[in-house]
Amino acid sequence: MEQSEAIRIDGITKKFGDFVAVDNIDLEVSSGEFFSLLGPSGCGKTTMLRMLAGFEVPTSGSIVLNGEPVENVPPHKRNVNMVFQSYALFDHLDVQDNIAFGLKRRKVAKEEIGRRVGDALELVDLSTRATARPNELSGGQRQRVALARALVNKPQVLLLDEPLGALDLKLRRQMQVELKAIQREVGITFVYVTHDQEEALSMSDRIAVMSAGRVIQCASPEEVYEHPSEEFVAGFIGISNLLQGKVESRGQVRVGDVCLPVPDLDDSYSVGDSVQIAVRPEKVAVDEIDKPAYKIVADMFTVQGEIESMVYLGVGNQLTLRLSNGGRLVALEQATYRVQSHDQWKIGQPVKVGWHPEHCMVLK
Template sequence: MTDVTTPPAIELRGVSKWYAADPDTPPAVDAIDLAIAPGEFFSLLGPSGCGKSTTLRMIAGFEHPDSGDIRLGGTSVVDLPPNRRDINMVFQNYALFPHLSVFDNIAYGLKRKRVPRAEIQSRVAEIVELMELGPTAKRRPRALSGGQQQRVALARALVNRPRALLLDEPLGALDLKLRQAMQTELKRIQREVGITFVYVTHDQGEALVMSDRIAVMDAGRVQQLGTPEEIYQRPSNRFVAGFIGSSNLLRGTVSGVADGIATVDVGAGDRVLVLVREGLVEAGREAHLTVRPERVTLTGHSADVTALSTTRCHLRGRVAEIAFLGTYTSFQVHTLIGATIVVHRQNHSDHDLTPAVGDDVLLHWDAGDSHALG
């Protein structure tokens, strides 16, 4: 059981930052509150300009907040310079010293701190083994691959044993295959060293794969905070639903509520159902909802909708586009209500119907797979 008296590794309380002189200009970071647990892999996720990198730089001490407090281990550091915050940062360009060997790049911070030579040798050897950099220890950075350079940058930061490690899109310069491999490596390394990682990315896939929790940011604010599963399966609003993965957005008027299920009138004689969420789904109100593409079943247009379970939604439409994507096929269906619905169907499964562009189809899914949005 977690000790409830242990303070967060990193805590932000009402932190805001303005760059524009005009006070009416929206802040880059707008009064955000965060509490990041010791040993947590925490990601700040969002589009360019959402405030995630500014937030990271304020934690590091490279930017000063205009209001609010930043605490490390329960102690305010808002007025401390970066070199006194017991945290390290890894940047996208790695910032390795080209004239130094891998060993000396990693040892650089320890030498600056005047750590005894024997301890430097021991600590560098330990981190070199963890990072699987042994054969490269005498090489210069220019002789390394992108993935190896990224590991050296990580090793140089971790060898100082900081309270937390801040990572600003460190995989952005790598190609797709190497980036995916390094996602697994980063999570393994974080788990083995047990240090709090705060990771900034605009790549939702990276955040979902690696994170214990994610703060989704937009316009300087945290739009949703939760585990990858919570954010993907139960987005809090339309921005999160649209930004995380593929999502089908629908809207209509709630025509009735019974047994915890709301019926949403979307027109064209189709039926959309959603489980009731307090304050979001009420009779007579407009409702916005989402359903993920992999939750939608695609069948022939002639299917009898009366044979469907009373808890199944259904829409009719026509296939507009088909894309084969390896493990699954994506169908874009223009529905009678005017919405375009995307369906992802796994290619390893047997299907009664293989539609072509222009075919009329029936789409259906369970009410529990509809999710009401704020």
């Protein structure tokens, strides 16, 4: 499929009085892409969507939707729809009339309305609930009606503002899968706002990680997870062990009294520079000392330490390790399929700790 540009945002800024809510953001979103804005509360996500929808006028910068500058285009003339966190359904209308609402207002022919509403109901798997009222539906079903009501207009871009925020965790995970499948099926460009990192990682083609009105990193889920550009991204997307060190030589960083191999360290660093390194807890392997290696393999970097604390997570254990040089690391140890587990760790037990040098991420 040819990737054309659905959205181009150039140097967009939004101020409320003196407060800068969105600070000089540039972004491009391809046609058919599932693009997420991820960041903590108040970082400017909703403001970005509202500017794309036309509900908010940028203080400066430009927005081009499907090749057309939209500065002077009112919301209802943009080929864009927005799905809000609160479903905003009409309680006095049944499901099919909620979905048909926009089409009726635009005076689309009756037959066509019937056909399109039928298609939309099928798409969100609610054909059997067409005549139900919103208050007879579950949260997940209401959210699907809200989605159908937006999709029935066939927008080129769908803006979704934390659409699953009101759902409990299990339904949320289920709706993530459904929403992603629907997006694939209809091929509409989605701009999806969330502050849930797992949601963004599992659904998106690309993620823009935002903080205080700015985009800190914009890349694929794998890239932001495996190569976070800054401490903020490393910390916001999953937990990370952060190590402060100094460049010892090419590819080597001294942290306390140990020298770590760090292949990720590029030529822009000089000997003596301070650097910050992150290692994901699930990349840290822990083995009993004086026993044959079980998880640590030959090309890992290893240090000695002891178990300081342990949290049982069901799917595994989260271990806090005190290293022989005084540092601390968190390791996430997955439960395995092996019957005989040796993961009966005791507090204070001496251990070997290892990781692949490639898993040391250098942060800016």
